[in-house]
Amino acid sequence: MTRLTRADLDSLPAYVPGRSLADLTRELGIAEAIKLASNEVPYGPLPGVVEAVTETMLQSHRYPDMGVVALRDALAARYGVAADRIVTGCGSVALAEILVKATCLPGDEMVYSWRSFEAYPIISAGVGATSVRVPNTADHGHDLPAMADAITDATRLVIVCNPNNPTGTAVRKAELDRFLAEVPSDVLVVLDEAYRELVTDPDVPDAIDTYADRPNVVVLRTMSKAWGLAGLRMGYLVAQPEVAAAFRKVLTPFSTSMVAQAAALAALQQEDEVKRRCALVVAERARVTEALRKLTVDVPESQANFVWLPLGDKAAPFGAICEGRGVIVRPFPPDGVRVTIGTAEENDAFLAAAETALDQLA
């Protein structure tokens, strides 16, 4: 058969979205299944977002503002950086893709920790770059000295996911300072801070405040998690102006939709509510972690809105047992299971399912 697509894509794993809530609810014939698989914050859209989106829909036959001027100005004011340093995109995953596109040619190397965000191997393969995966430490965090050692003349990009998805671990300022001092100046370092708003450890630096002025650093953020806009797709990055300008050249035109721009502007007005919600998630994170540790699972401290159960070969059956009890979690066989922090009731349902599963798998 004539081959129409690249042969190297055959071995590429497809991105696995969390299982559909409607699907499982139907399959189990229950009132409603619980989804703790995609790291969403469970409290609904922020006040004002639905209204902003609804009003914007009246203009939806028009293209959005391609310059994203109002939103970039609002983000610039909020984060204290010039607007020409901000690039927005259709979720931060799309921005991660353009970072790779703008830095790597086929065969160039991209270094990241593993296990980490499952989109990294996919976006690297998308441009034919070589993924260099540095194994996590025994306590499930980034091994920054090993990542620095993995940089070669072929390395163009290094990603530090802080806190790390799916393990929840975070790297602290002193180790990140040391690492950044070792990275050659012609290698771009991406600090992916999708979960920054959930960080409570004061030693974990805010990369926009701490590192964004370094010429080879890019900070990646999303409004999908704490800001509740996952379904509307709004991510942004902060880079040096000339680096940001290069990113814009490979960005899909009009990829920050009109509704995403309006929703993000409305969400930015609600920072107090975002903080209140994050505090709820953080309190539940502590409670769930403590409860799981009593079930004798080695649960690392999480700085994000999920916890990691390093269950190894038991990851897949653990996930299946939880699903059978109406709770969708996210197994990453053969390493472990990631469980998003939900509402107190959702977390209770998960803890009950986890107890059953761990009993059965003991």
Ligand SMILES: Cc1ncc(COP(=O)(O)O)c(C=O)c1O
């Ligand atoms: C570490 C990390 N980066 C980026 C993203 C992408 O988020 P989005 O594309 O929704 O902005 C995620 C989503 O799960 C993530 O965990």
